[in-house]
Amino acid sequence: MSDRRGKAIKTVFPKEADTGLYRLKCISTTDFDRTERFDAWRETAYSVVDLEAPRLDEADLFAIKRSVHGETGVFASQEGSEHRTLFSRSASLSGAGDVVVISMMPVGELGLEGPGGALSMAPHGRLAAYDATRPMRYHRSAGREIYLLLPRAKALGALGGRIPGLFLLVDTIPLGVMVRDQMLALDRHAEHLEPKELAAALDAIHALALLLLQRIGRELNGSGEADANALFLAAKHYIQSNYQMIDLSPEAVARALGCSRSTLYRAFTLNDVTIMDTVRDVRLAMSRKLIEAATGRSISVIAYECGFKDPSSFGRMFRSRFGVSPSEWRDQFR
Template identity: 65%
Template structure:
């Protein structure tokens, strides 16, 4: 890394991006000659923790990694063989640990060992947060970790103080599950996103991650009102995932994203929107896509599949939005 400022540019949508941001960088142990592999991999793939020398009898070191640097923080995925990483005093003094890690164990597990010998295990599928300044040694099984790196000061400000213990579970509330799913989806599709798409997806993920820390922290100490923009984004994601639920209500959405109904109303008002108008708009957009797809389903089935309780009211809403009835719209794609 260099301290030299990197020129900024602006894409055709007016999105300002640092020249080094939102570019997918891939690496693998196979990029290096066998004799240089360990030292080169330790130097290239590890910036927060130091890779320990393999122990006798362990399988040959293997790993693949990609990383994306963003304006709000970083995103990365690492898969590989059994290994251990350690936080050294030198690393602590370097400032490289100035981060909170949001970690999803997509495969395998990791144990975080404290100086006192404590070693909580994070298993497959769990989403957790840990403070990189606390844990001393990480015991990685064969597996894959997807993780978000947040600036420590910003993350702790959202949480409202120091993280308790070595590992903080985050998927204990619906918003945590949403963040976990967003991370998995971004990992799956990263290769297929252009730079602008990556910027939007990654910035949204970091905003959701900070909101999640804020929500967990508020649940522990019953503190502040969540950021309205982040809450609005989280609610919209939940609506997109559950538009087909006919009784989707402000109360249900508020419970899912971990806030009061009043806070949710304020977040939508802050963004010049209303909750039920947003639900209706998402349902209409999805119904139009299904009609255009020519699935063979009747208009009434599509209406019910998109959360509308009444076919007649669906037809009126569809005509009001798109100018023609659902059946006429279908004829255009026959």
């Protein structure tokens, strides 16, 4: 083991990357012996930043971290005691710190200290982006942080340049609020999702985050259009999350994603589908699941809950898609 001055650590602790993709990993400081806790947590829970030793007047280190590694990045949340971390040059040189962090503190406060000791406070509960290759120190109060790690080249490429200042608020537009809400939802439900479901949720959030940076970059730079494939994936995710809306129209989807209706139409055309066909398919798939669940709700109620205005037209679309009526389908599961 090392002391808290950062000497070489002899004991080898498991790394998060060893757990495989799209599997939720939960670790806690209580998993380690008290005498080894600081070094074990620093080695196990951190790769992009370096954990600094607690001060003499601070409580003992306590933290719980949950993380999911995907093909396009990492999602994680951590709650616990007050602590500080440093974006380290060694992590950047090794490639581990070559990321952009999109973070929020739903509980507690976060301060960022740049070169020269100037401290900036990230607004509580807001979504902000940081460049992990820039030298800065995180001051976290007791609380909880939720964050994404995105490959730096992709993130800055989407943004169209560097992040101005220590951090950039990215929930200043509806799409940013949507990404923030999806991060909160994934943190709340991740432990109940299977790997395939985690993969779909995480990849969708990463696609939304890159589209968000692209939109913010267009506003900062005053030019450019959204990438069609990223826009298509983000629109599908939005539809899957809001299929219950009766007025879920191309205009509503375009407005939520911050693009023009014509740009959205082009993104769907390139994927050989239409917006409203996608809305219909998502609604039919969800209605079939509810019917299979035998909840006791009537077919008409299920149709309305899935965004269909008229039970009769819902029945015709259901039969056209699945070959039987909704009631006939329900009879198969009684």
